[in-house]
Amino acid sequence: MSVPKKILEQVMLLPDNRAELADCLLASLDKPDKEIDQQWSGEVEARIDAYDRSEIKALKIEEVLSKYR
Numbered sequence: 326m327s328v329p330k331k332i333l334e335q336v337m338l339l340p341d342n343r344a345e346l347a348d349c350l351l352a353s354l355d356k357p358d359k360e361i362d363q364q365w366s367g368e369v370e371a372r373i374d375a376y377d378r379s380e381i382k383a384l385k386i387e388e389v390l391s392k393y394r
Contacts, residue, residue: 375381
């Protein structure tokens, strides 16, 4: 039996910790990318500026989520 399969079998015995483990594993795959972070930062600033100039409006969370229900 391979090591990953052994680990998986042991993890499956711990149902209360599986979500936390999955989150940790997924986070370990996320490698920071400065270029992407800078692009997102620029996008955020542009949206805030547009909001401040009343070019866009904010929506209530209920309004946004209702589109996906």
